[in-house]
Amino acid sequence: MGISSSSSSNPESRAMALAKAKEIVASAPVVVFSKSYCPFCVRVKKLFEQLGASFKAIEMDVESDGAELQDALKEWTGQRTVPNVFIKGKHIGGCDDTMALNTQGKLVPLLTEAGAIAGGSSKSTVTA
Numbered sequence: 319m320g321i322s323s324s325s326s327s328n329p330e331s332r333a334m335a336l337a338k339a340k341e342i343v344a345s346a347p348v349v350v351f352s353k354s355y356c357p358f359c360v361r362v363k364k365l366f367e368q369l370g371a372s373f374k375a376i377e378m379d380v381e382s383d384g385a386e387l388q389d390a391l392k393e394w395t396g397q398r399t400v401p402n403v404f405i406k407g408k409h410i411g412g413c414d415d416t417m418a419l420n421t422q423g424k425l426v427p428l429l430t431e432a433g434a435i436a437g438g439s440s441k442s443t444v445t446a
């Protein structure tokens with residue numbers, strides 16, 4: 319490797335990426351770490367839209383430090399795949415996990431409690 323190393327293997331960059339990921343998660347009621355071409359991400363974002371929930375999407379294939387963020391998320395949550403969903407700072411998981419919460423009727427209460435659905439939603443679940 320010589321004197322240079324990739325930014326994601328540099329401990330300082332890793333720590334910075336982890337701090338940034340945590341900052342992003344704290345900055346919005348719902349955060350979806352995503353990739354713009356990922357069909358599972360599209361499903362999750364569409365579900366939140368259908369539920370009328372506001373969310374922040376971070377497209378890691380577009381962000382210049384996306385690879386570092388993805389490494390940081392793996393370190394933090396144990397999950398490397400996208401989407402990687404957080405509600406009110408809590409790690410929810412991926413598309414399957416989010417869809418399962420919706421099917422169980424647990425997603426809307428979480429989104430409402432997080433303040434992502436203004437004034438609550440008349441829908442308790444949606445079929446996606």
Ligand SMILES: N[C@@H](CCC(=O)N[C@@H](CS)C(=O)NCC(=O)O)C(=O)O
Nearest residue numbers: 356357358398399400401412413414
């Ligand atoms: N079962 C997972 C599937 C997610 C998945 O396979 N995502 C792909 C992108 S479509 C992924 O993250 N691949 C690894 C990568 O992009 O680094 C879920 O429900 O979220």
